[in-house]
Amino acid sequence: MRVDVVYTGARVLTGPDFRPADAVAVHAGRVVALGADAAELDARSRIDLGGAVVVPGFHDAHNHMAWYGMQLTALDLSERTCRSVDDVYAAVAKAAAEQPPGSWIIGSGYDQNKLAGGHPTAEGLDRVAGEHFVQLKHTSGHMCVVNSAVLRQLDLANVPTGGDVVRDAEGRPTGLLREQAQRLLDPLRYPVPLEDVTRGIALASERYLAEGITSVQEAGIGRGLVGNTPIELAAYQQAREAGQLGVRTTLMVAAQSLRELDHAPSDDVVFGLDLGIRTGFGDDWLRIGPMKLFSDGSLIGRTCAMHEPFEGEPDNRGYFQMPEEDIAETIRKAHRSGWQIATHAIGDRAVSVVLDAYAAALAEFPRRDHRHRIEHCGVIGDADVARLAELGVIPVPQGRFVSELGDGMRAALGPSREDHCYRVRSFLAAGCVVPGSSDRPVVDGAPLPGIVDMVRRRTSSGVLLGADERVSAAEALRAYTFGSAFASFTEADRGTIEVGKLADFAVLSHDPTDPETLDEVRVLATVVGGDMVFERSGDAGT
Incomplete structure (x- = not known):
């Protein structure tokens, strides 16, 4: 031969x-x-x-490929360039001097936990770019800051459920839009042109291949909090046809892109995409993966749903992005219709609610190999770790969060709870298959630093976060290869x-x-x- x-x-x-x-x-x-x-x-x-x-080949089980690629051409506000809120204002001022009035200035990657002065404000942005439209995206993707020129265009009287517009002591908007309140920007910024999305995919592919990544799972296309356009799948097809989709890609479809389907009374396919398309449709290069559902928000942004209040904020336990009963019903319909489900849940209360919903759906419509997932599974108690394994649910934590976001997570949780976040060793010990993932561009998405962080678990300030949750280098490599393949039903061909x-x-x-x-x-x-x-x-x- x-x-x-x-x-x-x-x-x-x-x-x-x-x-x-x-x-x-x-x-x-x-x-x-x-x-x-x-x-x-x-x-x-x-x-x-x-x-x-x-x-x-490394396989990132949770990343935002198009978002990352498009961010490469945005104003970089990460700690690489900005150490204080004044640095942010200076970067915006420089961009304003180079762009005509009335144009958009888009910045990305700031983290108030790492900025002296905290969140930027509309008032501060007005001083340096009052004649422009400014949107600065938080590194988590769960909030953004806009200036007054943008605020005047928004329907602030109708804030979507599951989000809020932060106001100062006098009741004036500060410019900070959290969670679903970011949807107020849709009439101005959505949908993103396919050309821009396709270019982002191409740029991301180049970076991924240079990092040894050969497969990815895109954590939300279409509508909703992380979708770029209702026809986003077309951008991935265009990239593939142009030879610009360099990595094998599984697409999670935002729950808001699914709908009730006409069907015969005896059919279980009641909810999904037209023609009954669901998880598994596609080929080795491009395929449909889970339905992506958001249950809560961000740990470092202190919007995720917690059983107990955040450290230093006795009145803040976070919140859900939709009513709990709607979370359960969406999971029920998608599960009945044959979808794999990937639900974002970071707070321990959100994790409990999602596990309840999975358990109820499986009891009503038993399915042996569902491989439902909890994306992040950020804060979780021992009882729910056991329940996760018993139900066959896959936790999808991000090792790199410990180094880049760990100090902010510790501040949000306090010393009594900090060891209960991103519990990779506990998941493995319970019998779960754990994939490797980054949530890029929230943090650096290169797999090798992610593997190091799963092994070392040191925050950027040097604190050992959850010493008992460290794993071996071989276990971390297995997560970034076989674990991610298993989480996408592709372990027969890769991993x-x-x-x-x-x-x-x-x-x-x-x-x-x-x-x-x-x-x-x-x-x-x-x-x-x-x-x-x-x-x-x-x-x-x-």
Whole structure:
């Protein structure tokens, strides 16, 4: 047999337990042989990887691809450029000087927990850009600040349920719109043109391949809090047709994009997309994944639904983004109709409510392998960890949150609860399959730093957050490969390097399962379907 390519001179970590082999053979986009069996095959091409380590391609189970790509061209307000609210105002002033009056200034990535002076305000923005329309997006995506020129365009008398417009002591809007109140901007900013969304997807793809990512799950398209346009799937199709969708993509569809369907009395497909399209429709490159539902808000923004008040705010337990009964009914209908469901729940009260809804739906309409998910599953008690595993629900935490957002999470929870956030070790110990994910662009989405944070759990100030929740480097790698594939029903084709599976892998400088060299690991090349689609200059392949 003559195969397409044999990669040699490598330490290939194969199978579910990362057994080493020294070669991998690929034909028609799939692995056909490993080790000595691969090395002996005749091949059209042979590539010596020079002693590099080969692992399954990284798979981000929760990211916002189009949002991230479009943010790359927005005003960067992250801590890389802004340490105080005055830095934010200076960045906006500079942009205003370079743009004509009446144009939009869009900034992204600020975190009030890391800014001296807290949130920007409409009053402050008016001073530096009063003749422009300004929107500054919080790093969490759960709130934004606008200036007075924008506020005057909004229907502030009709704030959507599940959000609020923050006001000062005199009752005047500060410019801060939280959660569903951001939908007030829809008449001005939604839908985003397909051209812009497609460009964002292309830019994100390039970055992802350079980080060893070969598969992603996009955490919300269409309508709702994170949707860009009701026809957003078309942008992904356009990117694919133009050769700009470089990574295999599973799309979570916003619950607001689903509707009641006409059906025969005997049918269970009662809720979804037209034609009965649901989870699993598509192919190896682009497919429909879960329905995405928001139950609550943000931990660092102190809007997620908690059993007990946030530290220092005795009257604030957060809130739900829709009535609890609507959460349960939406889950019931989607589950009955065959959808996998991915529900955003960060606060411990939201997690409890979502688990109640999943349990009720499964009791009424039993389904053996539903793989419903809780996105983030940020704060959770021991009893609900056990219930999560018993119900077969997949928690989707983000390791990178600990380093980048951990100090803000500690401040929101206080010392008595801080060890109960993002509990990866507890999930594994309970028997859950845990995927690896970033929630990019909320934090840096590169998988290698995410793996480090799952192992180390140090906040940006150096505090060890939840020492008992640390995992091994091998467990973190398994989360970012097999765990994410399992969470998307694709583990038969990806997630491990085995004969018959897709030939998607990352070529690394060091072994990421070795904690001693974890900080030194870098991506040398990325292979998708057997083709080397990214190579760091001078580092991989001869």
